[in-house]
Amino acid sequence: MAFLFLLPLLVLVVALIAYPIYRAVSLSFTDKLVGYPERFVGLKNYIYLLHDDTFHGVVRNSAVFTVGSVSLKVLTGLGMALVLNGVWRWRNFFRGLLLLPWITSTVIIALTWRWMFDSFPGRGFFNSVLIDLGVMSRPIAFMATPEGAMLAVIIANWWRGFPFFGVCYLAGMQSVPLELYDAASVDGAGPWHRFWHVTLPGLKHIIIVTILLSFIWTINDFNIVYVMTRGGPGTATQVFATYSYEVAFNQLRWGRGVTVSIFLVPLLIVGIALVSRYLLRDKD
Amino acid sequence: MAPWKALTVVGLGAFVLIVLVPFWWIASMSFKTYEQIQFAVSIYVPRPFTWENYTGLWIDTRFPLWLRNSLVTAVVVTVITTVVGSLAGYAVARLRFPGRQSVASLILILYLVPPALLFIPLYRVLAELGATNHLTSLFLSYPTFTVPFCTWLLIGFFKALPKELEEAAFVDGATRMTALTRVLLPLAAPGIVASAIFAFTLSWNEFLYALVFIQDERMITVPVGLNLLIYGDVFHWGQLMAASVITTVPVVALYMFIHRWMVEGLAAGSVKG
Numbered sequence: 001m002a003f004l005f006l007l008p009l010l011v012l013v014v015a016l017i018a019y020p021i022y023r024a025v026s027l028s029f030t031d032k033l034v035g036y037p038e039r040f041v042g043l044k045n046y047i048y049l050l051h052d053d054t055f056h057g058v059v060r061n062s063a064v065f066t067v068g069s070v071s072l073k074v075l076t077g078l079g080m081a082l083v084l085n086g087v088w089r090w091r092n093f094f095r096g097l098l099l100l101p102w103i104t105s106t107v108i109i110a111l112t113w114r115w116m117f118d119s120f121p122g123r124g125f126f127n128s129v130l131i132d133l134g135v136m137s138r139p140i141a142f143m144a145t146p147e148g149a150m151l152a153v154i155i156a157n158w159w160r161g162f163p164f165f166g167v168c169y170l171a172g173m174q175s176v177p178l179e180l181y182d183a184a185s186v187d188g189a190g191p192w193h194r195f196w197h198v199t200l201p202g203l204k205h206i207i208i209v210t211i212l213l214s215f216i217w218t219i220n221d222f223n224i225v226y227v228m229t230r231g232g233p234g235t236a237t238q239v240f241a242t243y244s245y246e247v248a249f250n251q252l253r254w255g256r257g258v259t260v261s262i263f264l265v266p267l268l269i270v271g272i273a274l275v276s277r278y279l280l281r282d283k284d
Numbered sequence: 285m286a287p288w289k290a291l292t293v294v295g296l297g298a299f300v301l302i303v304l305v306p307f308w309w310i311a312s313m314s315f316k317t318y319e320q321i322q323f324a325v326s327i328y329v330p331r332p333f334t335w336e337n338y339t340g341l342w343i344d345t346r347f348p349l350w351l352r353n354s355l356v357t358a359v360v361v362t363v364i365t366t367v368v369g370s371l372a373g374y375a376v377a378r379l380r381f382p383g384r385q386s387v388a389s390l391i392l393i394l395y396l397v398p399p400a401l402l403f404i405p406l407y408r409v410l411a412e413l414g415a416t417n418h419l420t421s422l423f424l425s426y427p428t429f430t431v432p433f434c435t436w437l438l439i440g441f442f443k444a445l446p447k448e449l450e451e452a453a454f455v456d457g458a459t460r461m462t463a464l465t466r467v468l469l470p471l472a473a474p475g476i477v478a479s480a481i482f483a484f485t486l487s488w489n490e491f492l493y494a495l496v497f498i499q500d501e502r503m504i505t506v507p508v509g510l511n512l513l514i515y516g517d518v519f520h521w522g523q524l525m526a527a528s529v530i531t532t533v534p535v536v537a538l539y540m541f542i543h544r545w546m547v548e549g550l551a552a553g554s555v556k557g
Contacts, residue, residue, distance in 0.1 A: 101303060
């Protein structure tokens with residue numbers, strides 16, 4: 001009986017997830033070029049990438065991008081939850097409003113932020129504001145500098161992701177027993193003290209889960225970087241997914257392209273194992 | 285308490301501003317003329333106000349076709365996801381069978397498998413099936429992320445329903461299937477609608493698979509089409525922003541409708557502890 005209910009899911013999993021993963025691994029041991037039959041080359045792709053300067057850059061960029069966005073999301077998510085927790089009237093309305101970035105298409109978000117940072121066409125948002133405030137006199141092409149481009153992709157990714165953190169932390173704050181706050185107040189704890197010693201410990205579990213989830217999503221991000229910079233200028237913002245795409249679909253080296261993403265698999269396995277441990281413990 | 289109150293108001297104002305500025309930028313630019321955008325005239329408000337980007341988008345580009353493709357894809361994927369997800373979610377939440385716990389973990393693991401790992405091998409598999417360059421490739425590939433996510437949500441929804449109702453139906457001689465369709469599904473309707481809207485939104489916004497699997501410009505979906513608008517010969521930013529407004533409004537409308545279930549579902553799925 002249960003088997004019949006699960007059959008469609010199992011078919012989907014085997015045919016469209018497990019089998020492609022198997023194909024990915026076997027492809028990574030070949031020198032598959034589009035239009036040519038694949039030949040087994042052993043670990044050649046892996047060894048090539050280990051010595052490839054661009055790939056080293058990709059690892060660094062991904063680390064900066066991921067750590068930067070995730071830590072910003074945690075901090076502002078906490079801020080958002082604290083603020084919403086203090087709002088009584090219209091709280092649901094504001095929670096819904098602040099969640100809007102999270103349901104908007106990432107491509108649209110990326111295109112919009114790209115233009116807001118850029119100096120063309122017109123002047124873009126940041127250039128306009130900074131010029132009108134008198135901070136600078138002529139537009140700067142932020143997206144044309146390596147640091148500016150990296151900052152821009154981090155900001156866009158942060159903007160899209162922090163509302164999810166905020167909503168999760170708000171739910172967590174609301175499940176901290178009020179008695180704990182009362183007890184802390186009786187002991188003479190001020191607001192700051194209560195935050196450090198009651199709220200944060202109560203949120204520990206959720207903070208870990210959101211960091212893990214967001215880490216997995218962000219280090220695999222393709223949309224934001226591809227749409228905003230195509231990995232540029234140069235390779236200044238090239239990350240795992242965009243580099244994998246670049247190698248596979250522009251250089252047409254499929255074996256090597258797939259190897260780029262396989263380098264992330266060990267990290268993914270650790271991340272997924274940790275998340276499962278935390279989330280499945282709750283499920284029952 | 286007053287300084288904290290003031291801080292809350294200031295903080296709320298700041299967050300609302302941060303969230304709204306990009307939306308305002310999109311909306312405002314969509315109503316500007318080409319010249320106004322190019323020469324940075326009246327940057328903050330559309331003056332003069334024009335609909336020309338919307339009409340131009342509709343008449344001069346393939347946007348209506350892309351919108352149709354996106355809609356067809358999202359609807360088909362939502363239906364597939366809802367059927368597969370409800371069956372599996374029900375089984376894991378309600379039936380007793382060996383390996384139930386492993387199925388639950390499997391679903392979570394699948395939900396976290398990144399598309400960035402799958403897109404190259406999936407492309408090959410779909411090409412061998414002859415499904416690339418057609419919406420079929422999206423009907424087949426999108427469930428790889430919508431089904432795990434929605435099943436995960438639905439397990440939670442089904443678990444929350446009272447068991448007694450179902451048992452009463454069995455006493456009255458109903459089979460598993462009638463119990464599911466007549467008793468449980470109507471009760472689970474809010475959860476199923478919420479998960480369907482998630483599936484719809486995820487497919488509506490998907491970009492990587494759509495970019496890789498389809499090259500034919502008449503078969504692409506909106507997110508891929510939007511990218512073509514800027515990498516064409518002329519930069520049609522006004523039209524691009526108009527397209528963004530048109531694409532975002534339906535999702536926001538759906539979302540307002542389910543906002544409460546959605547937040548509760550999310551909170552129950554990822555946070556409870």
